[in-house]
Amino acid sequence: MASLGLFFLALFLLAISWLWDYIVLRHIWRPYMAAKKLREQGIHGPRYKFLQGCNEDVKRMKAAADGLVLDVHDHNYLPRVMPQYLTWRSQYGEPFVYWFGAKPRMCIFNYEWARQILSSKSGHFVKNDTHPTVLALLGKGLVLVEGTDWVRHRRVINPAFTMDKIKMMTKTMVACAQNMMKELEGQASRNKNGEAQVELTKRFQELTADIISHTAFGSSYKLGIEAFHAQRELQEIAAKTLLNVQIPGFNYLPTKGNRRKWMLEKKLRSTLMQIIQSRLSSGKSGYGNDLLGLMLEACTGTDQGKEQQHQLCLSIDEIIHECKTFFFAGHETTSLLLTWTVFLLSVYPEWQARLRLEVLRERGEENPNGDSLSKLKEMSMVFLETLRLYGPALFFQRKPLTDITLGETKIPKGHAIIIPSAIMHRDKAVWGDDADEFNPLRFGNGVTRAAKVPHALLAFSIGPRSCIGQNFAMLEAKSVMAMVLKKFSFTLSPTYVHAPVDLLTLQPKFGLPVVLRPLDA
Numbered sequence: 001m002a003s004l005g006l007f008f009l010a011l012f013l014l015a016i017s018w019l020w021d022y023i024v025l026r027h028i029w030r031p032y033m034a035a036k037k038l039r040e041q042g043i044h045g046p047r048y049k050f051l052q053g054c055n056e057d058v059k060r061m062k063a064a065a066d067g068l069v070l071d072v073h074d075h076n077y078l079p080r081v082m083p084q085y086l087t088w089r090s091q092y093g094e095p096f097v098y099w100f101g102a103k104p105r106m107c108i109f110n111y112e113w114a115r116q117i118l119s120s121k122s123g124h125f126v127k128n129d130t131h132p133t134v135l136a137l138l139g140k141g142l143v144l145v146e147g148t149d150w151v152r153h154r155r156v157i158n159p160a161f162t163m164d165k166i167k168m169m170t171k172t173m174v175a176c177a178q179n180m181m182k183e184l185e186g187q188a189s190r191n192k193n194g195e196a197q198v199e200l201t202k203r204f205q206e207l208t209a210d211i212i213s214h215t216a217f218g219s220s221y222k223l224g225i226e227a228f229h230a231q232r233e234l235q236e237i238a239a240k241t242l243l244n245v246q247i248p249g250f251n252y253l254p255t256k257g258n259r260r261k262w263m264l265e266k267k268l269r270s271t272l273m274q275i276i277q278s279r280l281s282s283g284k285s286g287y288g289n290d291l292l293g294l295m296l297e298a299c300t301g302t303d304q305g306k307e308q309q310h311q312l313c314l315s316i317d318e319i320i321h322e323c324k325t326f327f328f329a330g331h332e333t334t335s336l337l338l339t340w341t342v343f344l345l346s347v348y349p350e351w352q353a354r355l356r357l358e359v360l361r362e363r364g365e366e367n368p369n370g371d372s373l374s375k376l377k378e379m380s381m382v383f384l385e386t387l388r389l390y391g392p393a394l395f396f397q398r399k400p401l402t403d404i405t406l407g408e409t410k411i412p413k414g415h416a417i418i419i420p421s422a423i424m425h426r427d428k429a430v431w432g433d434d435a436d437e438f439n440p441l442r443f444g445n446g447v448t449r450a451a452k453v454p455h456a457l458l459a460f461s462i463g464p465r466s467c468i469g470q471n472f473a474m475l476e477a478k479s480v481m482a483m484v485l486k487k488f489s490f491t492l493s494p495t496y497v498h499a500p501v502d503l504l505t506l507q508p509k510f511g512l513p514v515v516l517r518p519l520d521a
C-alpha cells in the first residue's frame with residue numbers, strides 16, 4: 001500500500017515538474033521574458049498567445065488572402081502568400097518579432113544582415129528546428145545536417161556536381177525531355193485542331209523526378225516514381241499541419257493522419273533501400289559515377305587511408321537520408337522553375353520568341369548538348385528573373401548558437417531568424433523602381449550586377465550553405481526548355497487562374513494549364 005502511495009506521489013511530482021517546465025517555463029515565462037528583452041531594444045511585434053503563438057493569426061490572414069486572384073501581369077503575389085509579414089512590417093517596422101508556437105522568430109529584411117548570416121563560416125548560425133513531417137519528407141541529409149557532419153557529407157557529394165560531370169548528364173536530361181515531348185506531340189496530333197491543352201506543373205514534376213532518378217540514382221523510373229509519390233503526399237501533409245499547435249507526444253499517437261504519415265515514411269524508406277540494394281548487388285566493379293555510386297563508393301571503398309576514409313564515409317542510413325534529400329531538393333525546385341518560366345513566357349510572348357530564336361541559333365534542329373546549353377545567355381537571364389520573382393523558396397531560417405549582434409541589434413541565441421527572400425527580391429531600393437516587373441535584361445551583365453547589392457539574388461542562397469545543385473538545375477531547366485521551345489509555341493489556357501500559393505514551395509494553386517501548338521504542324 002505504501003509503495004503504491006509512493007508511486008502515485010512520484011507520478012504526481014513528475015506531472016507537476018512537467019507542467020512547470022512545459023506550461024509555465026516554456027509557454028509563459030520564456031516568451032514573456034524574450035518579448036520584454038526585445039522590446040527594450042525597440043523590437044516589437046504581434047502579441048504572443050498561449051501555446052499557439054501567432055500561428056492561428058497567420059492561418060487567419062492566409063485564409064482571408066486566399067480568395068485574391070491576380071492579373072497575369074501582376075507579379076506581386078506577396079499579399080496572397082505572405083500577408084502576415086507585410087502586415088506586421090507595416091505595424092511594427094523592421095525587424096519585428098513574432099511567435100511560432102512559443103518560439104520567437106525575428107524577421108529581418110536587411111540585405112547586409114542577410115549576407116552576414118548566410119555567408120558566415122563561423123558555425124554560429126545553424127538551420128532552424130525542423131518540423132517532424134518536413135524532416136520525414138526531406139531526410140536529415142545535406143540540407144539539414146550541421147557542423148562536422150555537414151563538412152563530411154558535402155565532401156562526399158561535391159565531386160558529383162563538378163561542371164564536367166553535370167555536362168555529361170545532359171544527354172540523360174535531354175532524353176527524358178524528349179520522351180515527354182513525344183507524349184505531348186502525340187496528344188496534340190490526336191486533337192482535331194492539332195493543339196494540346198496540358199497541365200504542365202504535374203508534367204514537369206514527373207519529368208524532373210525522372211531526370212533526378214536517372215542522373216543521381218540510376219534507378220528505374222518505376223521505382224523512382226514510387227518514392228516521388230510518397231514524398232509528394234508527405235509534402236501535402238507537411239504544408240497542411242505546419243502551423244498546428246505541437247502537443248508533445250502527439251506524433252506518436254496512432255491517429256489516422258499519423259498512421260498515413262508513418263506508412264508513407266516506411267514506403268519512402270523501403271523504396272530508396274530497394275534502389276540502394278540493387279546498386280550494391282550490381283557493384284562488382286565499382287558502383288558508378290553518379291551521386292549514389294559516389295556515396296556508396298565512399299561508404300565501402302578500401303583504397304583510402306583509414307583516417308581519410310573516416311572523413312569521407314557515409315553510413316547506409318545517412319545515404320538513405322541523402323537520397324530523400326536529393327530526390328526532393330533535386331526535382332521539386334527545378335520543376336517549379338520550369339513551371340513559372342513557362343507561365344512568364346506565355347505572358348510575355350516576345351521573350352518566348354527571343355528564346356526560341358536563341359535556341360535555334362545555337363543548335364538548329366539538333367538536340368541540345370552541354371556546350372550549346374551553356375551558351376544560352378538570354379535563357380539564363382530569363383531563369384534568373386523567374387527565380388527572382390517566383391523562386392521556389394520564399395524565405396530562409398537560421399538560428400544563432402550564441403548571442404549575436406547585427407548592426408545595433410542584439411539577437412539572443414536560439415531566436416530563429418527569418419530572411420524573407422521573396423519580399424527582399426522586390427525591394428525597390430535594391431532592385432530599382434521596376435522591381436515588381438518582369439525584366440530579364442537586368443541580368444544582362446551577370447547576376448552580381450543586376451542590383452545595387454552584389455548578392456541580391458538569394459534564390460539559391462549564398463555562402464557555404466548555398467545550393468549545391470544550382471548548376472545542375474540550370475542545365476536541366478535549359479535542356480527541357482530548349483526542347484519545349486523547339487517543338488511548341490504556347491499560351492496560357494483560358495482556364496488558368498493566377499493564384500500562387502505557399503505549399504512549402506511557391507506553386508500555382510490551380511496548376512498551369514497551357515495550350516501547346518506544335519511548330520512543325
Ligand code: HEM
Nearest residue numbers: 142143329330333334337393459460461465467468469473
Ligand atoms: C531551381 C532549382 C533550385 C533552387 C531554387 C534551389 C534552392 C536552394 C536553396 C535556396 C538552398 C539553401 C537552403 C537554405 O539555406 O536553407 C538550397 C540548398 C540545397 N540544394 Fe538546391 N535548389 C535548386 C535545385 C537543386 C537541385 C537540382 C539539387 C540537387 C540535385 C539541389 C540540392 C540542394 C542541396 C543538397 C542543398 C543543401 C546544400 C548545403 O546545405 O550544403 N538543389 N537549394
